[in-house]
Amino acid sequence: MHKTLWKTVEGKGNENVEIQGVDPVITRILEQKGITDVEEIQEFLSAKPKKTYDPFLMKDLAQACDLIEKVYNNRGHILIYGDYDVDGITSTTLLMDFFQGFYNNTSYHIPNRQEEGYGLNLETLKELVKTRKPELLISVDCGITALEEVDFLKEQGVEVIITDHHTPGEELPKSLVINPKRKDCDYPFKELSGCGVAFKLTQGIQRRLQLGKKILNQNLDLVALATVADVVPLRDENRTLLKYGLQRINERRRLGLKVLLEEIRLGDKKITPGHIGFMIGPHFNAGGRVAEARTGVELLMTRDQNRAREIARHLARCNEERQEIQQVGLERCLTEIEEKYSEDDFLIVDLPGLHEGVIGIIAGRIKEIYYRPVLVLTNSEDPEVYKGSGRSIEGFDLYYEMSGFKDLFQKFGGHPAACGLSLEKGNIPRLRQELNKRAKELKEENPELFLKKIKIYAKLEEEKLHKGFIDTIHQMEPYGMGNEKPLFLLENLRVPAKGKQRLGKEKTHLKLKGRVPGGKQELEAIGFNMVEQYFEELQSPDALDVVFFPEMNVWKGRESVQLLIQDLRSREEE
Structure with a gap:
């Protein structure tokens, strides 16, 4: 069952900071993120941060x-x-x-x-x-x-x-x-x-x-x-910019954005970074991927309600089309990898006829599936010139590593986690050879490099799992890149035979109910799209260690603690 490396996050400073009104677990987590002195912590947790520069x-x-x-x-x-x-x-x-x-x-x-x-x-x-x-x-x-x-x-x-x-x-x-x-x-x-x-x-x-x-x-x-x-x-x-910007978004002052939120069924929701990353952003990107990106600018600038509705519906259709194109392209790439490149440490897929607008998303999905650096290439209008988009894993600086082969590229740019380029088709074999050689060298230096890692910020006892503590966790929002959600470890959750279920329309979500020995409450945990990965391997009954993020679940007006599963491990695997 367990294929992921669990790593306890080490602190970077003074873990003995105490601030009135702030849970010690919060200060410990921030210390592990490198935020150590009182002023820094107060600024980080503030609803009205002031950190900005001239x-x-x-x-x-x-x-x-x-x-x-x-x-x-x-x-x-x-x-x-x-x-x-x-x-x-x-x-x-x-x-x-x-x-x-x-x-x-x-x-x-x-x-x-x-x-x-x-x-x-x-x-x-x-x-x-x-x-x-x-x-x-x-x-x-x-x-x-x-x-x-x-x-x-x-x-x-x-x-x-x-x-x-x-x-x-x-x-x-x-x-x-x-x-x-x-x-x-x-x-x-x-x-x-x-x-x-x-x-x-x-x-x-x-x-x-x-x-x-x-x-x-x-x-x-x-x-x-x-x-x-x-x-x-x-x-x-x-x-600072994000906190004040989110307030502005949730005031619904920009007509075009307000209408788009209504169109994608977020009209009555409090918008979070998750909504931006997984729903709002893809709709704007879809315009540029399968049609014209300028419609996104027009939507954000328009003062005309009817025009805003027209563009919002257009972007929704573009996003649906993008999803279909992306799925077809992803399946082609996965087939190519399994047939030719499954043993490579740096995955380079070059296929004609992929939609250039989705190759970056496809590269990201392949990276998640195989947890290796990925480059997806497809032909341009000139069949001898290929354009590509790359995505990388933690610890593999894609921009730095690929900069060593700039002589092969017609255009190249990016940063450690992603890049874009164009090159002659005839240069692809050499690029594949060189990047695989380099990836292998780095893997030999650090055998854990290509092993997906989960960072655990603290082990929690069952008595910590209550609304008051979960409310304090929200003080560290907004979460995202550079401020990931802190994940916790709960040990020895005993799940009886009737405590595991398949949920969802397609029965792809995993739901667990169980108790820790001596615990006072039954705990509920849910793992989205985890049935295929875990369900058949779970024993009945089973004793599990669970890596999770805690949230309050509201169902029919009743609030209860819910553990959002990130990974599971049977106790016998230790």
């Missing part, structure tokens, strides 16, 4: 404000050039909303994924320069590698500001570049989303032009969407 600490931001002020005074046209994912859509909307609050000579462009690809496209820029005649182009969530494209714009007399959060290459574009990951940037927090970087630019402009703060606060919902959907760490300044 935007002018970011390299080139002051000069960018100077340039924008100059264009503003000249009444010149400002063109926003975005990306087709949630981060790019929200970043574009944020700058358009911001500028339209005091300046109306602006427009935007979101590229078509299939026709133009990621980032600044030279042919598109030629057309935009000719038709829109911008005095200034501002990129959002892209542009850090656009050396040739920026040179072209400068030759045409167009000023350029690059705002991005992706890892820069050895050479920066010859323009103003606002990116906290620049080696020469002293901004204290490096992990903002692309929309977060754009927001810092608007903070600087707001100060420079002495605009009211409302023009900033009204766009925090966009920053929250991007922060979760782009899977940046929910720590430090991101946590």
